[in-house]
Amino acid sequence: MHKDSIEIKDVFHVYETQTGPLPVLKNLSLTFPKNSFTAVVGPSGCGKSTLTRLISGLLIPDSGSVSIFGEKIEKPRASVGMAFQNPVLLEWRTILQNVILPLEIVGSTLSTNQRKERARHLLKLVGLEEFEDKRPSELSGGMRQRASLCRALMHKPEVLILDEPFGALDAFTREDLWQVMHMLRKEEPFTGVLITHDLRESVFLTDQVVVLSGRPAATQYILDIPNLNERSLDDLYTPQTIEMLNNLRLQIKIAQQRD
Amino acid sequence: MQKIAVPLLAIVVFLIFWEALVWINDWPNYKMASPSDLWPAFWKFRYLFFDYGWDTLWRTVVGLMLAVVVGVALGMIMGFSKTMRDALYPLLVGFNAIPKATVVPIIALIFVGQHDLNTVLIAFMISFFPIAVSVSIGLSTLEPEYRDILRALGASKMMIFWKIALPKTLPEFFGALKVSVTLAFIGTNLMEIVSPHGRGLGALFDSGKTNADYPLMFAVLIALAVLGIVLYYVVVVLEKIFAGWAERYD
Numbered sequence: 021m022h023k024d025s026i027e028i029k030d031v032f033h034v035y036e037t038q039t040g041p042l043p044v045l046k047n048l049s050l051t052f053p054k055n056s057f058t059a060v061v062g063p064s065g066c067g068k069s070t071l072t073r074l075i076s077g078l079l080i081p082d083s084g085s086v087s088i089f090g091e092k093i094e095k096p097r098a099s100v101g102m103a104f105q106n107p108v109l110l111e112w113r114t115i116l117q118n119v120i121l122p123l124e125i126v127g128s129t130l131s132t133n134q135r136k137e138r139a140r141h142l143l144k145l146v147g148l149e150e151f152e153d154k155r156p157s158e159l160s161g162g163m164r165q166r167a168s169l170c171r172a173l174m175h176k177p178e179v180l181i182l183d184e185p186f187g188a189l190d191a192f193t194r195e196d197l198w199q200v201m202h203m204l205r206k207e208e209p210f211t212g213v214l215i216t217h218d219l220r221e222s223v224f225l226t227d228q229v230v231v232l233s234g235r236p237a238a239t240q241y242i243l244d245i246p247n248l249n250e251r252s253l254d255d256l257y258t259p260q261t262i263e264m265l266n267n268l269r270l271q272i273k274i275a276q277q278r279d
Numbered sequence: 280m281q282k283i284a285v286p287l288l289a290i291v292v293f294l295i296f297w298e299a300l301v302w303i304n305d306w307p308n309y310k311m312a313s314p315s316d317l318w319p320a321f322w323k324f325r326y327l328f329f330d331y332g333w334d335t336l337w338r339t340v341v342g343l344m345l346a347v348v349v350g351v352a353l354g355m356i357m358g359f360s361k362t363m364r365d366a367l368y369p370l371l372v373g374f375n376a377i378p379k380a381t382v383v384p385i386i387a388l389i390f391v392g393q394h395d396l397n398t399v400l401i402a403f404m405i406s407f408f409p410i411a412v413s414v415s416i417g418l419s420t421l422e423p424e425y426r427d428i429l430r431a432l433g434a435s436k437m438m439i440f441w442k443i444a445l446p447k448t449l450p451e452f453f454g455a456l457k458v459s460v461t462l463a464f465i466g467t468n469l470m471e472i473v474s475p476h477g478r479g480l481g482a483l484f485d486s487g488k489t490n491a492d493y494p495l496m497f498a499v500l501i502a503l504a505v506l507g508i509v510l511y512y513v514v515v516v517l518e519k520i521f522a523g524w525a526e527r528y529d
């Protein structure tokens with residue numbers, strides 16, 4: 021087990037459903053180096069979300085192992101932050117209180133004021149500093165997702181898992197949040213795993229794109245993308261990027277046809 | 280201002296209409312007492328009204344509190360365990376389908392003479408069902424992502440309940456409580472009317488019937504309505520305090 025990477029080794033996982041066993045992951049092995057950002061793409065229902073649940077410790081694989089920085093994952097651990105497509109903010113709390121939530125669970129040593137300070141710092145980074153006293157229902161979808169990202173980072177997790185966090189947003193808001201993501205990663209480095217259906221998003225945000233094959237999922241293809249720290253939206257329209265996108269599209273097509 | 284004036288005006292219009300109806304038709308007070316007959320009836324028995332009103336009130340409130348405790352407990356059991364939900368649901372629905380008026384004499388016989396206990400029991404039995412159902416639905420429909428957000432941080436089941444499941448269920452709970460408070464009130468009066476030598480507004484109503492004092496019966500009805508309104512709005516105020524966030528201002 022490597023001390024400086026997330027390792028998924030020979031993982032098999034089968035869900036028991038009413039119509040019989042449903043194998044979702046088959047002999048899956050992946051490595052995410054520390055402070056890298058990896059996108060996982062693949063046909064829908066291929067087991068991408070299962071992968072996030074394995075890394076977060078919400079799910080234990082039937083066989084094989086998952087380890088984070090040399091430590092085998094057998095139950096959830098506080099060093100992981102998560103954000104989903106649904107921002108799942110707590111409606112009865114203000115935005116500030118929502119962002120502070122993880123510290124109430126992981127047993128932080130910070131005082132109430134220090135917690136608020138940290139939450140305000142994060143909210144400021146994503147441009148929500150004036151909304152800390154609002155309720156989630158008073159915010160737009162994009163703003164809620166920003167708050168959700170702040171909450172995921174509140175306890176300074178080593179690993180950030182993003183399960184299609186921008187999937188439900190309009191194109192402009194999505195591009196805004198891509199840039200927010202880059203900025204957050206530079207401010208507070210983390211090892212990121214991003215599940216997405218948007219190939220442009222995967223190419224813009226990450227330095228490694230993993231294409232999973234159709235269910236049961238195994239690794240189909242891995243694409244490395246250079247220059248993670250110097251990206252601008254204009255890069256999305258260069259010939260190199262378009263070539264990468266075409267390549268990925270082709271791989272997904274192959275993955276879809278496999279089963 | 281408008282919030283108070285409009286309902287008050289509506290009540291005044293209603294009373295005038297009622298009074299006029301009785302006058303125009305020249306109904307005797309055993310057919311339909313008029314609002315102007317009610318005040319003398321109330322004044323004559325004002326001490327009884329306050330004494331018995333208090334009885335009715337505390338019995339209803341105790342029965343309702345019992346319904347909250349048992350209803351929330353049942354709701355939690357059914358909300359967290361699908362097996363328990365499958366097991367208990369038909370039983371509860373069946374129990375709820377029995378008209379409580381038929382249970383009144385049975386309870387009165389089981390605990391004969393224990394008038395307070397009987398009344399509280401009926402108030403409880405008639406009113407716990409909506410609470411149990413709403414809490415169980417609130418808990419069982421909790422989106423898995425909400426649970427995962429906390430579970431991924433290593434939160435215990437108890438913590439997930441306190442931080443998320445309980446507050447998220449509060450709006451449904453108060454919705455049910457508004458139904459239950461009225462039901463509990465009905466339960467209390469059912470028992471008070473049926474039990475011999477009882478106390479409470481129901482008993483006062485019954486004695487009005489026995490003595491052919493029709494204005495008294497109508498005055499009791501009004502007193503019941505007033506008590507019912509008070510109880511209902513107490514729940515509304517509690518809802519505003521504990522689940523006010525669920526209200527949308529748009």
